[in-house]
Amino acid sequence: MIEDDPRWASLFSPDLFAGKTVFVTGGGSGINFGIARGFAGLGANVAICGRDRTKLDAAVAALRALGAQAAGFQADVRDKEAVDVALQSSGEQFGPVDVLVCGAAGNFICPAEDLSSNGFRAVVDIDLVGSFHAAHAAFAQLKSTRGSILFISAGQAFQPFVHQVHVGAAKAGIDNMMRNLAYEWGRFGIRSNSIAPGFIADTEGTRRMAADGLADRLREATPLGRLGSVDDIAAMALFLASPLAAYVTGGVFVVDGGHYLGGSGLFRSHIHQREPAG
Ligand code: COA
Numbered sequence: 001m002i003e004d005d006p007r008w009a010s011l012f013s014p015d016l017f018a019g020k021t022v023f024v025t026g027g028g029s030g031i032n033f034g035i036a037r038g039f040a041g042l043g044a045n046v047a048i049c050g051r052d053r054t055k056l057d058a059a060v061a062a063l064r065a066l067g068a069q070a071a072g073f074q075a076d077v078r079d080k081e082a083v084d085v086a087l088q089s090s091g092e093q094f095g096p097v098d099v100l101v102c103g104a105a106g107n108f109i110c111p112a113e114d115l116s117s118n119g120f121r122a123v124v125d126i127d128l129v130g131s132f133h134a135a136h137a138a139f140a141q142l143k144s145t146r147g148s149i150l151f152i153s154a155g156q157a158f159q160p161f162v163h164q165v166h167v168g169a170a171k172a173g174i175d176n177m178m179r180n181l182a183y184e185w186g187r188f189g190i191r192s193n194s195i196a197p198g199f200i201a202d203t204e205g206t207r208r209m210a211a212d213g214l215a216d217r218l219r220e221a222t223p224l225g226r227l228g229s230v231d232d233i234a235a236m237a238l239f240l241a242s243p244l245a246a247y248v249t250g251g252v253f254v255v256d257g258g259h260y261l262g263g264s265g266l267f268r269s270h271i272h273q274r275e276p277a278g
Helices: 030-041 053-065 080-094 117-145 165-188 204-209 214-221 230-241 265-274
Strands: 021-025 045-050 070-074 099-102 148-152 191-197 252-255
Touching (some): 021 030, 021 117, 030 045, 030 053, 030 099, 030 148, 030 204, 030 230, 045 053, 045 080, 070 080, 080 117, 117 148, 148 165, 148 230, 165 191, 191 230, 214 265, 230 252
Parallel strands (some): 021 045, 021 099, 099 148, 148 191, 191 252
């Protein structure tokens, strides 16, 4: 919870998103589920998509337990047709989407020289191409609602990280696409922004990035002295999607406790300690 205050969501009006439709790719777990939960708690109808039916079902049950109308659509964001069908089904069930969250992502640590073409492409396809698929599929609905797109970026987009060349390329591409869409679709009233989370506790991304005790060192190296929570990210998403941000488009919003200010050297030294140069 934000600063251990479980009441953080009450700082927003409880019906802020009543009658609104929110679609979250990769919404079955982690940061994306946290964002979906944030919107559900403020009255939105929430559609999520992902690859794993079991995960989707569990997430939908949790969103419904908050009193939201929710549905899960099985779709791999790499499959444009499946994404089109998911957005169409969500539109039929809940009405046109007001907020699209492009969050589906993949990550693993791999030295650039060992990364296969397929490995590089897998992450670019999921993160970058998948985000384009969702934005493209949602365009007509977003145009009708004068809606908002939130892309989930990362520090790798603007800072080099060792063994993350694939992720950096994908996330930098996302931020560039975000700015292009903000520029091109602004005339339809569609806003487009990125959130760049830092290391977020209890997520698959941080489990993959910060194994072997690195999480504790990252916590110490973060100016605000802790890892992030999924609620920290949800709070930014709620703000950016709300009327409070009606004039905000084309921005990358870093939510990382100031971690990026110190660079990625700690991550680099940790990785290289584990795998010294041969
Ligand atoms: N190191 C090096 N290469 C790897 C790898 C690793 N740890 N994991 C996968 N790859 C490579 C595979 O070898 C394959 O390339 P190849 O055909 O040349 O061998 C390519 O990536 C695709 O792997 P595959 O497992 O077939 O892809 P997938 O579509 O099933 O999975 C991933 C996509 C790889 C991104 C997988 O990690 C994933 O599904 N992640 C989702 C969850 C996640 O990453 N969450 C954190 C988000 S921040």
